[in-house]
Amino acid sequence: MRLFLALVCGVAVASVYAGQPVLGQMGREFGVPVDAVGWFVAAGQLGYLLGLIFLVPLGDLFDRRRLIALHLALVAAGLVVVAVAPSAWVAFAGLAAAGLFAVVVQTVVAYAAALSAPSERGRNLGIVTSGVVIGILGARILAGFLADLWGWRSIYIVLAVLAATLALLVPISLPSDVRSGASKYGLLLRSFADLFTRPVFLSRGLIAFFLFASFGALWSGMALPLAGAPWHLSETLIGLFGIAGLTGALGAARAGRWADAGHSTRVTGMALIVLLASWLAIGQLPWSLVLLILGVILLDFAVQAVHVGNQHILTTVYADRVSTTIGAYMVFYSLGSALGAAATAVVYATAGWLGSALLGAAFAVGALVTVALSWRTTKRATHPDYLRKTSLSQ
Template identity: 75%
Template sequence: MSRGTRLLLAVVCGVAVASVYAGQPVLEPMGRDLGVPRDSVGWFVAVGQLGYLAGLVLLVPLGDLLDRRRLIAAHLGLVAAGLAVTAAAPVAWVAFGGLAVAGLFAVVVQTAVAYAASISPPGERGRNLGVVTSGVVVGILGARIVTGSLADLWGWRSCYLVLAVLAAALGVLSFFALPTETRTETERYGQVVRSLGRLFTRPVFLSRGLIAFFLFASFGTLWSGMALPLAGAPWHLSEAQIGLFGIAGLAGALGAARSGRWGDSGHAGRVTGVALVLLLGSWLAIGQLGWSLALLIVGVVALDFAVQAVHVSNQHILTTTYADRTSTTIGGYMVFYSLGSASGATATTALFDSAGWTGPAVLGAALSLCALATWALARRVVRSPSLPLASPCGTAINDSCGQGAYR
């Protein structure tokens, strides 16, 4: 894969995922403008996540059947349409509809990741995935910085309008710049979707998916709820100031970009364990938000480093284990991601309203502990001598390639 292709796919991922998370730093003004109660504003993020979930099941498997270049271009165009509707929404239900459409087609991220995995030589797959998926984290966290600043200048609607223009432009660029894929498969759409269902019975897939669920629920707990205490006493920060915390998260996430290379060297399992311990520890610092912004920044950097390291390791293991079903596998894995993020987003705003920041902080730590326990249990199961190891690497229903990555 050329450097230009890696960069383009990373930018596509960043803009698409930003369309789902752009509302995080502007939840309060969005809710106030559209008449949504404070304890329900988390739904501005959750609706996009639920649309994303539907897209993972219904749209991402198309990447194993059709030219991914055309899919990337078309889905970006539809993301742009959903964002434009949100920017112009006169009432809450219109905004929710636009966000659902944008979330549905934002699964172009997974098509881009699967495309990167499929055209990468085995020895470079982790490195390329690390670069491309870094665009996801840049999009999630960079959106906080940009949308916060735009909201201060021109209101929250400008955030969605700018993202709509970017998505449309990237759709055109992707159509002309990415190489066409030649597909020789004779399978039907229904067969590919059914193969997605079978993945949920496979040990490596299921364990990595559960880790992702807890991982991104913890991530969503922080980033969907942090704006609320920072906007209140004792800090009283503006949307732009709150958005700047994305820089700390961005630094942590980009610091983990090398985790893909560690995966290429066979250390994905160890990287996951160490990163999950770091994730749990990060909540000790994040929990001090009420009296120390410095500790909050330390916690944010640690959390986002851990999340990115685990996420890249998960995808490296899964695309190696299920090499002929990269789109379907990534789509299925991201179902766990979507459910986790949506759960974290809705739970943190409700908990904050009833228990202050202590509630989300305890929840984030508990979710991190669950992810660590899942990883430890999965290692024990994979090392069990009773687990069948006979299948050759690369088949759609085989786990044997991924087992070594746990060690």
């Protein structure tokens, strides 16, 4: 079941990121200038943001299995719109719609957390979350290959078929997860807003914002210099860099076990140092592809480790409202990813890849500063005695 859930996450999140290695191709067909092609990714991220606020909290009201099936079907519909889009604005609308319902990923994460024993929650979240990273990076490999064979539209056709197929399989493959329905939607939205006043939640969210802004700065911007001088790589070869990212992400699969052992805060700090160091290697892209590959592996290792640790902390501290908490947390992810995708294209157009690398490193520094400022608060909130008192008061 964990592997099936990871597959659902991978296909859903791929719908938002599949355009990264073919931004240039999409821009040329629709007449979108280079400094604006990042919006093909940012549109999906903005749709994702709306879904996090208004759709993910529904997982605390209704059967999450039904929500997963419905949202996958609607992801498929949005992808079909992109595949047949006659203009950039229609493509933007389809991408925003697919992104809106791609928040099924967070419903899946909440579903996995709710069905997990406390001693296995981190391990299960690590496996399911690995599907997200595999989807983001695997989509690059598939997208580059398909774009060279049949053009960029074929990517969205394939993903639409996969999403629709999974939507049909969910009801017969997963156990139901019926909610009591005791809460009201309005109360959940107020609970959603209330989380932004909680120090532990806010610190984890800000870390995620900087983390995924750094991630987006790499993966949304890297295709531009690789397609240009001196490398002149095809979309297929650019997509293959996703393999390096998968290596780093899979190497961080143990992050969930570290979280179960109580090391989330320490691992977060160490992983963010690795993230900052990765940009030293990534910045060498104009001269060395070997160093770029090393940097990609380190960056994706760090992102996976921090992301799993964040989710473990939040689902532990706010166990009474898992879906709402995960949705609110991922608002920071969505904003960070959209900022990274849009900003890296603008910076690259004016300052080249060195500017993009400095931008990604600056985001990593922001995450490190947030960890340092929130270290004591997080340690206290995740201490077993504090959690026991909180549980009793609830």
